[in-house]
Amino acid sequence: MRDVDPTALGETEEQAQLRGVLRDFFAATSGPDDVREHISAPRGFDEALWSRLAGEIGAQGLAIPEEYGGSGFSFAELAVVLEEAGRVLACGPLLSTVVLAGYTLLLSDDRAACHRYLPAIAAGSRTATVAGYDDHSDLTATREAGGWVGDGHADFVLDGAGADVLLLAARTGAGTGLFACEAGAPGLTRRARPVLDGTRPQALVTLRQTPLTPIAARDATAVVARVLDIGRAALAAEQVGGSAHALDATVAYVAQRHQFGRPIGSFQAVKHRLADLLVEIEAARSAAAHAAACVTGTPNKVARPPDAVAGTPNKVAGLPDAVAGSPNEVAGLPGELAVAAGVAQVVCSETYRRAAAEYVQLHGGIGFTWEHPAHLYLRRARSAEVLFGTPDEHRARLGELLGLTS
Incomplete structure (x- = not known):
């Protein structure tokens, strides 16, 4: 496995600025009441808000190359968007359109398809899945x-x-x-x-x-596998954002909720639970950052099996040939992202599950009500945990990737 530059796990000044802009944007547009309203929209999100996200911030096109209408940044910047969206449960097809569909096109080697679809995705005028x-x-x-x-x-x-x-x-x-x-x-x-x-x-x-x-794709199976791993890395960023919100909201609540004449946050049992959760969230943040660094470290590259050449079963007869020498050309480093994404999903899924549970439980009776947003985070945590495989499935796959199974 290739070592990842430790500096790639930190946040740049530009990413910090992007985070601040996004947090302000989502605070103004995606509060709990807004999210409930967006859920009931015909397409499950506010289309005007989706267009604003593209027009005012350019979020959808951050990781899309400039030749396809994007900004030409990396997955690391996109991960910031995903984390901040995850903090507020922002409704919108970021994961399906920008990550899964976007990277499918970029990894496909089909420049005509990229020119056909990616500019509209970057502009926020079309969605894909x-x-x-x-x-x-x-x-x-x-x-x-x-x-x-x-x-x-x-x-x-x-x-x-x-x-x-x-x-x-x-x-x-x-x-x-x-x-x-x-x-x-x-x-x-x-x-x-x-x-x-x-x-x-x-x-x-x-x-x-x-x-x-x-x-066109030299090896569609490899593209699918790579895109799923990128999706796992993206989901990990979302999970970190949701976990962080759950912790922040719970800390704020236990500081002002009084029982026996003192804030319940002053009780040792509560403090220890939240301190343990903070440690878990920081570990999840590191795992998600590592997965994002593995995506960023091999931009627009697909791990190519040795036999993925023309004339093999991986070459589908009748499909257009991939463009040789294109920016999206297939390359090596097999397994690196797969391991990082699997680890991130194990850590981030279990952390989000616990954070959401603490969010509900430490809010007491109000945390169990429909009006409080805690249940929305619990729902997101449980659904995200199985979206691209359960933690147990990821552990089994990691064992195979690392040669730990007999």
Whole structure:
């Protein structure tokens, strides 16, 4: 494993300034009442606010190269956005559109697809998501006389009911391919799923002879694996933000809530619980920063298996060839991000779960009420914990990656 420069784990002056701007923005636009209102919006978020986030701060385009309409910064800056959004449970398709769909395009080697979709994503005028990346899918793609068509379904697709574009990983006769599907395509149906966390909508997506546009990729399987690890790193940043808010809100509450003539925060048992939680959150922050550094340290690169060359099962017949020498060209360092992202998910998921539980419990009776926002954080913590695999699944995968299993 390659050593990560310790300075990459710290925050630069520019990132600190970005954090301050974002915190002020979200404080003014995404309070608890705002979040409840946004949950009930037709697409699960405030579209005007999404446009403002792009126009005033440029959050959606931070990690998108300038040639595709972005700002050309790194994943580290995007992680700041995700953490601050996680602090307030900001409703919006940051994870699905900016992270999963954005990095799928960047890692695909298809410059035409990047030019087609990324400028609109950076501008906040279009949203996208991915489907077929997990076990909740049986998507297939077939090449017919008129082009590629898709069949099957993908369940629990993030922001699947409202996305303007769906990027699909579908099985073909020669392997796995990447495809794009426009929201209004014939044969495409989407049904919102009832989920625990209303701030993160999910949907069942069904294709029936739906026209698809192929996206070039030397090895779609490697792209999918890499994007999922980047998604885990992004989710870790969100989890750190939510955990930090839970701690801050609880510390403020126990300092002003009195019992037996003194603040309950002065009781040793309460102090120890919150001190332990602070230590866990700082460990989670370090794990998330390490994962972000691994993404940033290998920008637009995919870990390429030795046999991922033309003519192997990883090369899907009939799909356009990847552009040799493009900025998104496939490169090495296999497993580095996978390990860091897995560790981050184990640590951050368990920390967020505990932080949310303390948020509810140490607020006493009010913490159990519908009107208090604590339950929203508990819902987010529990849903995030299983989004890209449970902590136990990540531990098992880490054992395999590190050669610790027999």
